[in-house]
Amino acid sequence: MNKVIIDLQNIRKIYKLGMVEVEVLKGIDLQIKEGEHISIMGPSGSGKTTLLNIIGCLDKPTSGKYLLKNEKVSEFDDDKLSEIRSKYIGFIFQQFNLIPQLNVIENISLPLYYQGADEKEMREKAIHLAELVGLADRIYHRPSELSGGQQQRVAIARALANDPLIILADEPTGNLDTKTGREIMNLLCKLNEQGKTLLVITHDINIANYSKKIIKLLDGRIVNEN
Ligand SMILES: Nc1ncnc2c1ncn2[C@@H]1O[C@H](COP(=O)(O)OP(=O)(O)O)[C@@H](O)[C@H]1O
Ligand SMILES: [Mg+2]
Numbered sequence: 001m002n003k004v005i006i007d008l009q010n011i012r013k014i015y016k017l018g019m020v021e022v023e024v025l026k027g028i029d030l031q032i033k034e035g036e037h038i039s040i041m042g043p044s045g046s047g048k049t050t051l052l053n054i055i056g057c058l059d060k061p062t063s064g065k066y067l068l069k070n071e072k073v074s075e076f077d078d079d080k081l082s083e084i085r086s087k088y089i090g091f092i093f094q095q096f097n098l099i100p101q102l103n104v105i106e107n108i109s110l111p112l113y114y115q116g117a118d119e120k121e122m123r124e125k126a127i128h129l130a131e132l133v134g135l136a137d138r139i140y141h142r143p144s145e146l147s148g149g150q151q152q153r154v155a156i157a158r159a160l161a162n163d164p165l166i167i168l169a170d171e172p173t174g175n176l177d178t179k180t181g182r183e184i185m186n187l188l189c190k191l192n193e194q195g196k197t198l199l200v201i202t203h204d205i206n207i208a209n210y211s212k213k214i215i216k217l218l219d220g221r222i223v224n225e226n
Helices: 048-055 078-088 104-114 119-132 148-160 178-193
Strands: 004-017 020-033 037-041 063-068 089-093 166-170 197-201 213-218 221-225
Touching (some): 004 048, 048 166, 048 197, 078 089, 148 166, 148 178, 166 178, 178 197
Parallel strands (some): 037 197, 089 166
Antiparallel strands (some): 004 063, 213 221
């Protein structure tokens, strides 16, 4: 039985807009075990990105308890949050979020650069990761010289650079055609089979069906789990 690495208990998130308070997450309980692949579905505005950002330590809950690897991150300050984020979390976004001026190896190296890694070590690791995602022959290309699918492969390699515990993907196929989206999901599933825990937000049931477990979010609440 794999162990729980992410444990959310009664997580609430309230945004204050002037005088108005909007409760975006209304008591989320969710446990994720090491090695799982889970999809989160739900209509636009249901709180999916907010939830993912809290899980990824980019944002803090207003109340509730969040344990990541048994560390009580819901009580962490911003510095400790960013430290634990760079240690445990790999993010992938719909818009790829690559740096246009940097080539493939430089983009992949970025998380290592921020950790102050040795330059040679960084380069070797980036080349290895480029090979892993099928971009061995593109390492000096800039993002604008790559297709959408190739850019998302760079983003996946970058997400892997710090050997994260979990990959969090927010609509990773949202900007890709169906065939390319399937290729990206096959790559993510391969990484999951090799042991990476994977959490994917999508509003496409075909993408969600790559995982055994689908969580549906509606108006800030989990409405069913299967
Ligand atoms: N920084 C913010 N300030 C105020 N409201 C926000 C902020 N981020 C998100 N929201 C609101 O929270 C709700 C959920 O947003 P989000 O988590 O992005 O939903 P989803 O990803 O499911 O589309 C939306 O109504 C959105 O307007
Ligand atoms: Mg969203």
